[in-house]
Amino acid sequence: MSGSSAALQPPADAVKPVRHPDAPAPGELLGAHYEHCFGCGPGQPHGLHLEARAGEGVSLTAEFTVQPAHQGAPGLAHGGVLATALDETLGSLNWLLRTIAVTGRLETDFLRPVPVGTTLYLEAEVTAVAGRKIYCTATGRLGGPGGPLAVRADALFVEVKVDHFVDHGRQEEIQAVMNDPDQIRRTRAFEVNP
Numbered sequence: 001m002s003g004s005s006a007a008l009q010p011p012a013d014a015v016k017p018v019r020h021p022d023a024p025a026p027g028e029l030l031g032a033h034y035e036h037c038f039g040c041g042p043g044q045p046h047g048l049h050l051e052a053r054a055g056e057g058v059s060l061t062a063e064f065t066v067q068p069a070h071q072g073a074p075g076l077a078h079g080g081v082l083a084t085a086l087d088e089t090l091g092s093l094n095w096l097l098r099t100i101a102v103t104g105r106l107e108t109d110f111l112r113p114v115p116v117g118t119t120l121y122l123e124a125e126v127t128a129v130a131g132r133k134i135y136c137t138a139t140g141r142l143g144g145p146g147g148p149l150a151v152r153a154d155a156l157f158v159e160v161k162v163d164h165f166v167d168h169g170r171q172e173e174i175q176a177v178m179n180d181p182d183q184i185r186r187t188r189a190f191e192v193n194p
């Protein structure tokens, strides 16, 4: 069974999402938003190393190859890892809106088992925006963009300020980010250039 709950139905005053004029061009790789992110960071040995690429409008594609470290059952991807891949892909959409947002709700359907060694081809798009609320949807297919549908998700992201991370993140990691001028510049650009 699939289909999102009432909590993920955009309200009547929701509007269509608008791609930010400074969003990466269609086809461009988005790059990691944080080196140690479990979803996309190159500094996480057992992370997903998911690579997202801008699409048309407020959409993107992403790929993730299931590694032995991602198993739940023998030889199969753990469902939580697959949910992470969907979450990360959906979160990457916010680069196209140039908005900082975190997952408020994520509803996932697991339709087919995903073996270790499989590359999951993900597609995501923002469907509606209502104030700070960003509604989006994603699919993951086996072996190719036209392959069998294995997972899908609907989600609500909520826009936050950079202070969200500064206030709640562990001091050690926050300080390390604060000491990295490139990271600060990248993040602040979202706030002063909405």
Ligand SMILES: CCCCCCCCCCCC(=O)SCCNC(=O)CCNC(=O)[C@H](O)C(C)(C)COP(=O)(O)OP(=O)(O)OC[C@H]1O[C@@H](n2cnc3c(N)ncnc32)[C@H](O)[C@@H]1OP(=O)(O)O
Pocket: 007, 033, 034, 087, 088, 091, 100, 101, 102, 103, 104, 105, 131, 132, 133, 156, 158, 160, 162, 165, 187
């Ligand atoms: C450095 C940069 C790097 C960028 C970093 C990017 C990281 C991306 C990583 C991938 C994505 C993640 O995993 S992010 C990590 C996982 N997520 C989190 O840690 C978020 C934890 N939750 C929270 O911090 C909070 O609950 C928030 C921010 C989501 C919402 O709190 P808030 O700011 O006080 O806002 P609040 O008033 O409660 O909610 C605003 C509106 O959203 C609705 N809303 C909120 N939550 C829900 C919900 N679960 N289901 C339905 N609706 C909800 C409310 O009803 C309300 O609607 P209305 O009354 O206005 O109609």
